[in-house]
Amino acid sequence: MVHFRSIKELVERCEREQKPISEAMIEAEMAVSGRSREAIWNQMAQNLEVMEQAVKRGITEDIRSRSGLSGGAAKKVQEYLARGMFLSGHTVLDAVSKAMAVNEVNAAMGTIVATPTAGAAGVVPGTLFALSEKLEATREQQIRFLFTAGAIGYIIANNAFIAGATGGCQAEVGSATAMAAAAIVEMAGGTPRQSGEAVAIALKNLLGLVCDPVAGLVEAPCVKRNAMGAAVALVAADLALAGVTSVIPPDEVIEAMYRIGASMPRALKETALGGLAATPTGRALAAKIFGRPPAIEPQQTGD
Amino acid sequence: MKYRSVFDIIGPIMIGPSSSHTAGAARIGRTARALFGREPKEVVITFYGSFAQTYRGHGTDVAIVGGILDFDTFDPRIPRALEIAAERGIRVVFRLSDEEAPHPNTARVHLRDGRGSLELVGISIGGGKIEIVELNGFALKLSGNHPALLVLHEDRYGMIAAVSNVLAKHAINIGHMEVSRRERGREALMVIETDQGIPGDAIQEIAAIPHVLAANYVQPV
Numbered sequence: 001m002v003h004f005r006s007i008k009e010l011v012e013r014c015e016r017e018q019k020p021i022s023e024a025m026i027e028a029e030m031a032v033s034g035r036s037r038e039a040i041w042n043q044m045a046q047n048l049e050v051m052e053q054a055v056k057r058g059i060t061e062d063i064r065s066r067s068g069l070s071g072g073a074a075k076k077v078q079e080y081l082a083r084g085m086f087l088s089g090h091t092v093l094d095a096v097s098k099a100m101a102v103n104e105v106n107a108a109m110g111t112i113v114a115t116p117t118a119g120a121a122g123v124v125p126g127t128l129f130a131l132s133e134k135l136e137a138t139r140e141q142q143i144r145f146l147f148t149a150g151a152i153g154y155i156i157a158n159n160a161f162i163a164g165a166t167g168g169c170q171a172e173v174g175s176a177t178a179m180a181a182a183a184i185v186e187m188a189g190g191t192p193r194q195s196g197e198a199v200a201i202a203l204k205n206l207l208g209l210v211c212d213p214v215a216g217l218v219e220a221p222c223v224k225r226n227a228m229g230a231a232v233a234l235v236a237a238d239l240a241l242a243g244v245t246s247v248i249p250p251d252e253v254i255e256a257m258y259r260i261g262a263s264m265p266r267a268l269k270e271t272a273l274g275g276l277a278a279t280p281t282g283r284a285l286a287a288k289i290f291g292r293p294p295a296i297e298p299q300q301t302g303d
Numbered sequence: 304m305k306y307r308s309v310f311d312i313i314g315p316i317m318i319g320p321s322s323s324h325t326a327g328a329a330r331i332g333r334t335a336r337a338l339f340g341r342e343p344k345e346v347v348i349t350f351y352g353s354f355a356q357t358y359r360g361h362g363t364d365v366a367i368v369g370g371i372l373d374f375d376t377f378d379p380r381i382p383r384a385l386e387i388a389a390e391r392g393i394r395v396v397f398r399l400s401d402e403e404a405p406h407p408n409t410a411r412v413h414l415r416d417g418r419g420s421l422e423l424v425g426i427s428i429g430g431g432k433i434e435i436v437e438l439n440g441f442a443l444k445l446s447g448n449h450p451a452l453l454v455l456h457e458d459r460y461g462m463i464a465a466v467s468n469v470l471a472k473h474a475i476n477i478g479h480m481e482v483s484r485r486e487r488g489r490e491a492l493m494v495i496e497t498d499q500g501i502p503g504d505a506i507q508e509i510a511a512i513p514h515v516l517a518a519n520y521v522q523p524v
């Protein structure tokens with residue numbers, strides 16, 4: 001059986017066969033698609049390339065979205081970092097900035113890679129490129145980061161959901177954060193088991209997060225949710241690397257996420273009918289952007 | 304297993320901001336273009352449901368026109384698609400409808416030039432995936448995930464066998480097939496999704512079958 005259905009199965013296979021999660025994902029992809037390792041590797045390298053460009057644009061250019069709801073936050077944080085006086089940590093804030101960079105580029109109709117969706121596309125590249133600087137990661141390690149993240153997303157997607165419209169933001173930014181946390185652990189030299197713990201710790205802290213985009217646009221609160229997702233991913237990875245474990249195993253956290261998402265009211269699943277979208281300011285912005293009061297129909301689709 | 308590939312999770316590469324409202328819209332436009340077979344002179348697009356309400360914020364308008372200009376979901380020219388269409392002398396009209404639609408994210412695309420016209424209805428079902436649900440008045444279901452052959456033919460016996468014989472001869476496996484007609488005994492449309500790409504000579508052979516009126520081939524977009 002090439003597929004892995006659960007984090008437990010994945011971790012046990014990696015331990016038995018003495019390989020990292022990224023390698024198990026590459027092998028599964030080869031078996032399922034019938035494509036060569038080289039073809040799969042190169043496709044992922046191309047994704048990495050696009051992510052890198054998006055990060056670069058977001059932290060250097062003056063990005064503005066069509067609606068005016070987002071843009072410029074990533075650059076501001078880089079400038080703040082450069083001034084040298086900040087409270088959390090350099091890698092954390094760099095990851096936060098780079099995650100927002102991708103989302104701001106996305107909102108401004110730039111080119112991005114959906115990871116796992118367009119709305120949550122910042123967390124994985126944000127942490128990847130911030131950490132690459134700190135660890136002086138090679139291109140190979142960066143590509144492996146994406147396979148490891150993909151393996152976790154693949155399990156979550158097949159056992160729960162990855163779109164705000166189906167499971168709330170916990171399914172979108174929550175999944176991206178869990179994916180990033182596992183990949184950070186592997187890049188930093190941790191074990192597959194520690195990656196699994198990082199998944200549990202990261203996802204637990206985003207359980208219940210609703211999807212309530214202002215005016216139905218993938219901007220507010222999405223950009224900052226990606227920022228916090230990046231921070232949570234790094235801290236969750238640090239906890240796992242320190243040897244901290246989750247009381248509830250990762251697969252059960254994913255199952256809990258599924259149950260919470262299934263029982264979440266429709267108003268909080270990307271319909272822009274509840275949460276932040278339904279605040280006075282949220283409604284006023286929607287009216288301004290669309291030139292009339294928002295009678296927004298439910299969107300039944302991914303991000 | 305809903306998701307089979309790591310690239311369903313890490314991917315696709317796309318122009319933002321929304322996989323359903325932007326990437327999906329571009330794919331609907333591009334499928335229309337592929338079926339039309341050339342650049343149109345006139346384009347009329349009708350948005351329904353959520354497409355009608357949020358198209359400006361999501362760039363659904365530029366994305367769908369980008370698709371009609373044959374741009375991929377990740378083509379950086381998408382944000383400028385309306386200007387590019389104007390430069391190329393293509394007249395583009397948008398209409399918003401509050402009519403009931405098959406899906407919240409629905410678009411009707413009408414392409415025209417001096418030689419002919421095409422009208423289709425596409426829906427964006429999530430994560431950038433689309434379906435074409437109507438073509439020139441025929442109800443159908445085309446996912447755009449596989450190569451597909453669309454054969455317009457007279458509604459009479461033996462047509463399905465004749466077409467599938469040609470495919471069998473070229474060792475092409477049919478994944479999904481559907482025939483629809485507007486009226487019995489008039490014209491019918493055969494939609495065949497295949498596992499492999501279809502070579503040009505097979506398409507010509509099918510187009511040459513008696514009572515076949517047209518054969519169109521679309522690759523996954």
Ligand code: SF4
Binds near residue numbers: 163211270
């Ligand atoms: S709030 Fe909704 S649209 Fe925004 S990132 Fe979260 S899931 Fe996506």
